[in-house]
Amino acid sequence: MNVAIVGSGGREHALALSISKSNLLDRLFCLPGNPGTKKIATNIQIGINDFEKILQFCKENKIDLVVIGPEQPLVDGLSDYLRVENINVFGPSSYAAKIESSKSFAKSLMNKSSVPTASYREFNSNEFNSAIDYLNDCKFPVVIKADGLAAGKGVIICEKLDEAINTIKEFSVDKIFGEAGQKYLIEEFMSGEEASIFAITDGEDFIALPAAQDHKRIGENDTGKNTGGMGAYAPTPLISKELEDEVQHKIFRPIIKQLKKEGHPFIGCLYAGLMITKEGPKVVEFNCRFGDPETQVVLPLLEGDVLKLLFSAATGKLDMDAVRYSGGCSVCVVVASEGYPDKFEKGFEITGLDIDDPQIIIYHAGTTEKEGKILTNGGRVLGITSVLKSNNLLEARNKAYEAIKKINFKNIYYRKDIASKALRYL
Numbered sequence: 001m002n003v004a005i006v007g008s009g010g011r012e013h014a015l016a017l018s019i020s021k022s023n024l025l026d027r028l029f030c031l032p033g034n035p036g037t038k039k040i041a042t043n044i045q046i047g048i049n050d051f052e053k054i055l056q057f058c059k060e061n062k063i064d065l066v067v068i069g070p071e072q073p074l075v076d077g078l079s080d081y082l083r084v085e086n087i088n089v090f091g092p093s094s095y096a097a098k099i100e101s102s103k104s105f106a107k108s109l110m111n112k113s114s115v116p117t118a119s120y121r122e123f124n125s126n127e128f129n130s131a132i133d134y135l136n137d138c139k140f141p142v143v144i145k146a147d148g149l150a151a152g153k154g155v156i157i158c159e160k161l162d163e164a165i166n167t168i169k170e171f172s173v174d175k176i177f178g179e180a181g182q183k184y185l186i187e188e189f190m191s192g193e194e195a196s197i198f199a200i201t202d203g204e205d206f207i208a209l210p211a212a213q214d215h216k217r218i219g220e221n222d223t224g225k226n227t228g229g230m231g232a233y234a235p236t237p238l239i240s241k242e243l244e245d246e247v248q249h250k251i252f253r254p255i256i257k258q259l260k261k262e263g264h265p266f267i268g269c270l271y272a273g274l275m276i277t278k279e280g281p282k283v284v285e286f287n288c289r290f291g292d293p294e295t296q297v298v299l300p301l302l303e304g305d306v307l308k309l310l311f312s313a314a315t316g317k318l319d320m321d322a323v324r325y326s327g328g329c330s331v332c333v334v335v336a337s338e339g340y341p342d343k344f345e346k347g348f349e350i351t352g353l354d355i356d357d358p359q360i361i362i363y364h365a366g367t368t369e370k371e372g373k374i375l376t377n378g379g380r381v382l383g384i385t386s387v388l389k390s391n392n393l394l395e396a397r398n399k400a401y402e403a404i405k406k407i408n409f410k411n412i413y414y415r416k417d418i419a420s421k422a423l424r425y426l
Contacts, residue, residue, distance in 0.1 A: 004029045007069025010365035010383040011292035018299040022307035036364030075101040090314040095264040097288040113254035116282040120187040125172030143187040148180030192277040199252045202318040203265025211239035212294040220417045227341045231418030233331040234297040237425035297330035300387040331396040332385040333418045338411035340379030348376045348410040360403045361385040
């Protein structure tokens with residue numbers, strides 16, 4: 001098979017690495033890819049939003065499967081655009097992708113299919129006074145979410161009333177998230193611990209992959225601003241076999257069934273961000289694609305053929321036996337540019353990338369190559385990831401941090417507590 005992966009981050013590097021191991025693979029392309037994917041695939045300099053060039057490339061190179069990494073092209077309809085031309089795509093339609101691009105759409109879907117989630121009310125930017133009246137009756141803390149896509153940063157936890165009023169002013173008057181925040185949700189704050197589970201689905205059947213835990217905040221002990229993710233580990237001991245069965249039965253199955261019933265089957269990776277509360281698992285959010293950096297720890301734990309799994313989902317007959325959990329564990333620590341998620345500098349040379357250890361993977365996320373040197377080119381720069389054949393998270397964690405000590409660039413920043421929550425289960 002000839003396969004094209006759309007995207008350029010750490011998630012796409014992880015997808016490329018897993019797909020590159022398939023016996024079914026002939027040629028692998030990344031559009032546009034990064035210096036990490038260059039070692040295992042052919043990078044093609046086509047932007048993720050250039051639908052015409054992507055289509056033309058797929059036709060000229062007889063692409064058998066397109067795997068779309070980021071949410072924006074999915075929301076903008078790249079899957080639909082390619083499917084009309086009879087190209088197999090792993091990724092949902094624009095309609096089904098609204099499960100991520102519109103929080104109110106996702107909530108409505110959950111209500112229709114009786115999926116457990118936080119109680120909420122939605123408001124438009126011109127309903128400022130109504131929102132304040134509602135806040136006056138709320139129990140704090142509350143969570144305020146931009147309805148649209150805000151690069152993982154549109155969720156604010158407000159401890160007090162004045163903080164909440166200021167947040168809705170920033171959303172609706174100051175427009176800090178542009179159009180994405182012109183409609184917003186005020187949600188009940190859910191107590192518990194978070195986990196992420198991916199379901200690979202052909203629109204009817206699905207396979208749930210090992211549960212991961214992401215670290216969204218920039219600072220240690222989950223403090224500071226939300227980011228795209230500062231690290232992850234899998235499997236999380238938080239999710240028992242019983243809990244996983246409950247998530248499959250009460251969350252994934254009803255949502256997949258409801259979207260099919262509405263005539264828009266979800267084909268691709270349905271990501272459930274969960275809060276494990278005293279009442280059981282509840283949905284914090286859904287995403288319409290693989291998570292980043294969870295993909296970097298989940299995919300290496302799969303034995304079998306990831307390409308066969310994705311291709312079978314894209315072509316409408318999910319192969320339930322294509323992959324299985326290896327029994328191992330993985331920890332990914334994101335190495336970022338100091339200042340992220342706000343202002344940061346880039347263009348610094350990265351040294352120490354030539355780590356020769358079969359248990360360490362260095363995923364490229366925000367890097368570029370110039371004159372043979374690898375330079376920083378984004379907020380999240382690398383994902384330093386350990387993969388063990390045994391489920392020993394303490395050892396995996398230590399291994400990832402040992403590897404980081406060998407890597408350096410100016411203004412390097414990373415959290416020192418990735419996966420520490422898991423250690424209390426040991």
